Amino acid sequence: MADYRKMWEELGMDVESHDNLCEVLPQAIGDTFLAQENRPEKMDYFDFVISEVHGVRPAELKKFREEGGKVFGTFCAYVPDEIIFAANGIATGLCAGSQFWVPAGEAVLPANTCPLIKASLGARFSRTCPFFRLADMYIGETTCDGKKKAYEILAEDVPMHIMDLPQMKRPVDVKKWADEVRILKDVVEKVTGNPVTKENLAENIRKINRKRAALQRLYDLRKNPNVPISGTDVLLISQIAYYDDPERFTMKVNELCDELEQRAAQGVNVAKGKKRIMFTGTPMAVPNWKMHSLVENCGAVVVCEETCTGTRYFENQVDESGTTMDEMIDHIAERYMKINCACFTPNTGRIDDILRLAKEYNVDGVIDVHLKFCQTYDTESYFVERKLKEEGIPVLEIETDYTETDAQQLKTRVEAFIEMMD
């Protein structure tokens, strides 16, 4: 990584502690990504972005703020980026996928909290992540008990705005969510000092839709019997989607897809003879590459993720036909309420999604993986696994965290699962 120490110091970071985090990154990137054979050339952009993860994008955000811009940190696929960008703000993901941050999170949270939430608070309080320093305001939501309560502790250290996500999916709930989007619009306008105009909002709806379309194009290419890209590489792209500049990201994903189309036509296949696996479950925040790396090193290939760092992030477009502010906000609410997060009761749409995706991606088996202490996904596993079994699709449930303590046990289980599919 280039020398960003001055920037990190200016951001009030604990630079010495941060050095320990940076030290392990090149090795992890090398082992996880660069060591793969026959990679698409256009992965070079994403390799660069991750190798400079705490430098290049933070430097852009810092410059943006120095010019008067406001940055909004988000934790969830449910927060509508359209609104933030329409007020000339920048939205950036704040989910934290490293065990490095967990101990500082456990200093304020129960140990029985999912590692993603512990790492998020740890990243803030340990002052070792520039994104957590650069956000002028965090946007939280009431998706789960762990997050909604953790936000109260965060709010002692940083301005927080919370969106009350309904816990059901009746038409009345979509209306309630539209009202929350309206409240968010007011908040974002106040913080940025910029009005959200109809023109700006329409433009940003199209912009974020194009980003979703690019990700859908990438995922569609994985449906090919010749799989032109590894799941590990796609996971990295999905993670970068949360914090990169949307337009540049869209362009880079489309450039990659151009190459992947050529590869597919040429019969390039990173997965020859390998079993096709779909992940379903909790998000895998950067740099949590544990399960993809494990599965693909066991000789299978990941072809789809029904997760928030997967299809839940980009499936469904915002209807672009709205002409009034109210229509556009209603369309935004409708699109986001189609995300089938396990926070809803009931959440039968997710089961439908899983069965549909298993067919679309022609998978040999599903790994239902959730982070420890994620009650919603853990409980919903009851239905996920029963339904997959009824449909004759092999399924393996895994509960894990960010540590390496279960690595050997997981390897044994995944190997046995892959063998079983023969």
Next chain:
Amino acid sequence: MADYRKMWEELGMDVESHDNLCEVLPQAIGDTFLAQENRPEKMDYFDFVISEVHGVRPAELKKFREEGGKVFGTFCAYVPDEIIFAANGIATGLCAGSQFWVPAGEAVLPANTCPLIKASLGARFSRTCPFFRLADMYIGETTCDGKKKAYEILAEDVPMHIMDLPQMKRPVDVKKWADEVRILKDVVEKVTGNPVTKENLAENIRKINRKRAALQRLYDLRKNPNVPISGTDVLLISQIAYYDDPERFTMKVNELCDELEQRAAQGVNVAKGKKRIMFTGTPMAVPNWKMHSLVENCGAVVVCEETCTGTRYFENQVDESGTTMDEMIDHIAERYMKINCACFTPNTGRIDDILRLAKEYNVDGVIDVHLKFCQTYDTESYFVERKLKEEGIPVLEIETDYTETDAQQLKTRVEAFIEMMD
């Protein structure tokens, strides 16, 4: 217990397994309640109700149903009984406080779920609780991840209606809750076939308010320097409040209070020289008497519970001034939204309550006790304990479940806590 085997068989219960549960009850009641010295005479009603817990009230409910009445099972202090009784239905609590039911719950739920939720599902699926058999419909709510997801599994076996409880407490959220109360009214009218009239609703608002007033009167008596009743006895009354006939219960509590006033005037004190303890945290569903029994056997006295089986159940009245249906429902929603459950974000009102109650009941120390894997109360402990420490009030945090495995360790910790207050 009298012979109710015929009734249990007619209710489709697993009577043999149920026998095992019934076998241990007399001993538990004897040890926990009857062995106490100098008890109020008017506890005899509550002793009778608990000794016949699966008989006398279930028989009433069964008769009520045979006459065409409908029974609604509830899990939460947030479900407005007023609406159910106004439709000539009966509301009855379904929370389950025994380890007996946990294994059957764990057959369908993650082990990392709170014992109250596991026991609730276990009680249903093991067919060993008549209340779970007698309810025509269960009314759930989205108070926590564990419950809202568990309800989906219950819904495969029994009709469920879910109320979407907002997760915040802005004026807009009180309105949303009023809309949920309106939806509940429609559902209850449909199931019972009885309209909720203005007259019926007004009458039942007054009826449930009188019940709250009786419980407030009981609690006020505990503020006396001469404590006329043990905390263990009051806990039993609070538990029975959830399922007994409201009018009879109110009368019996008031009769007890008459006696307690006399005892107070005569200087009767069940707590001479004992430290005064307040519990705060998660509900203690019947027959979970573990912590009260432990603390009072360690030589302290429990004078208040800031729990759902305590002040959260009865504090605040529904405004009786409403004359239209809309006004009455708005007043019901306003009252229930004053319950400071840890499911809300933020939930500063609960901290205010705890400090207020600690003064009102002149407590020497607070035990912040929550059931294992209850993320909301566990996370909120961060604020509860910090604030109590700032105020110089001794506080002990305890996480426990329904097993006896931690009994010795808890005893040691509670003894040390009580000694420390000297």
